[in-house]
Amino acid sequence: MMSDNAPVHAPTLVRPNLLARMEPWVPALLVPVLVVMGFLAIPNTPSWLTLTVNGLAMGMMIFVIASGMTLVFGLMDVINFGHGAFISFGAFVGVSVLLALGGLTASPSLALNLVALMAAVIGAMLVTGGLGWAFERVIVRPVYGAHLKQILVTMGGLIVAEQLIYVIWGPHEVFILRPEALKGAVTFAGAALEKYRLVAVGFGLVVFLAMRWVLQGTKIGLIVRAGVENREMVQALGYRIQLVFIGVFVAGSALAGLGGVMWALYQELITAHMGNEIMILVFIVVIIGGLGSVEGAFIGALLVGLLQNYTAYLEPKLALVSNIALMVAILMWRPQGMMPVIKVK
Numbered sequence: 001m002m003s004d005n006a007p008v009h010a011p012t013l014v015r016p017n018l019l020a021r022m023e024p025w026v027p028a029l030l031v032p033v034l035v036v037m038g039f040l041a042i043p044n045t046p047s048w049l050t051l052t053v054n055g056l057a058m059g060m061m062i063f064v065i066a067s068g069m070t071l072v073f074g075l076m077d078v079i080n081f082g083h084g085a086f087i088s089f090g091a092f093v094g095v096s097v098l099l100a101l102g103g104l105t106a107s108p109s110l111a112l113n114l115v116a117l118m119a120a121v122i123g124a125m126l127v128t129g130g131l132g133w134a135f136e137r138v139i140v141r142p143v144y145g146a147h148l149k150q151i152l153v154t155m156g157g158l159i160v161a162e163q164l165i166y167v168i169w170g171p172h173e174v175f176i177l178r179p180e181a182l183k184g185a186v187t188f189a190g191a192a193l194e195k196y197r198l199v200a201v202g203f204g205l206v207v208f209l210a211m212r213w214v215l216q217g218t219k220i221g222l223i224v225r226a227g228v229e230n231r232e233m234v235q236a237l238g239y240r241i242q243l244v245f246i247g248v249f250v251a252g253s254a255l256a257g258l259g260g261v262m263w264a265l266y267q268e269l270i271t272a273h274m275g276n277e278i279m280i281l282v283f284i285v286v287i288i289g290g291l292g293s294v295e296g297a298f299i300g301a302l303l304v305g306l307l308q309n310y311t312a313y314l315e316p317k318l319a320l321v322s323n324i325a326l327m328v329a330i331l332m333w334r335p336q337g338m339m340p341v342i343k344v345k
Contacts, residue, residue, distance in 0.1 A: 027338035057197035059305025060204025065259030068252030074292020084275030085161030090257025091264035113179035132253020290337025
């Protein structure tokens with residue numbers, strides 16, 4: 001018989017706490033679920049594998065572009081319709097660098113090709129980062145907090161930027177060739193996997209891990225997230241939060257330029273308005289991922305890339321509509337997006 005003085009142990013809360021911690025990451029399961037559904041819908045295994053790699057590559061490139069957009073939109077509360085101009089500028093600058101390094105791109109050496117590609121990426125990011133700094137000071141800064149004015153002035157900035165591309169590079173479409181070692185495909189399990197798309201998958205993954213480390217594991221990332229939660233408190237601690245947010249805008253613009261180079265080599269064609277054409281998918285990714293969430297944008301971009309490739313194979317006319325349907329379904333499930341930015345306590 002139990003004594004009246006025996007200690008009474010409170011019921012453990014470990015299981016509910018564990019489930020609560022896992023719940024925000026439930027959207028990440030949508031990616032493998034979609035891959036399995038694609039496998040069931042596409043009976044030909046090599047075709048499914050090719051489409052899956054293509055979808056992942058497309059998703060990674062959209063993520064690189066959308067990550068800059070979600071940082072500016074979610075962390076700074078700035079609706080920047082001029083983001084598409086940075087994509088186009090990055091593509092033209094990157095391609096110009098690749099053409100100037102024709103000796104490296106024509107070499108069969110993968111190492112030399114990657115050196116040329118990195119030079120193009122760095123050049124594009126420097127130029128678009130500088131343009132982003134000027135864009136923020138001249139166009140965005142006077143309209144902080146006024147969303148309607150932001151839409152109007154950034155759209156005007158986009159038009160001006162496109163005309164500037166016409167002045168510098170001309171109005172014609174530019175067809176480009178990928179570096180020699182990145183042409184063609186490799187065969188795996190009977191599927192033809194393009195070399196460049198495999199590189200794009202790895203490149204996008206590196207960008208995602210680097211961004212997550214900066215935002216979650218460094219002091220500057222903590223300041224950015226804290227500034228979103230309580231700007232006045234961060235300023236009271238002695239940090240110039242305005243300079244930090246300018247840095248975020250510049251970084252977002254540079255990422256758009258990086259994505260422009262990757263997308264140009266993906267399409268092997270660049271135009272002054274190419275940024276506008278991809279912005280529909282970028283906005284879908286930013287919205288369903290959750291404003292300010294790098295992880296949400298990553299998952300959303302993979303879903304968009306995979307769904308578009310699977311749907312284009314099964315029913316081409318429904319490719320773009322499928323992503324809009326995806327956005328509607330996710331917003332009905334989670335109106336704030338899959339993984340909205342976590343505020344600092």
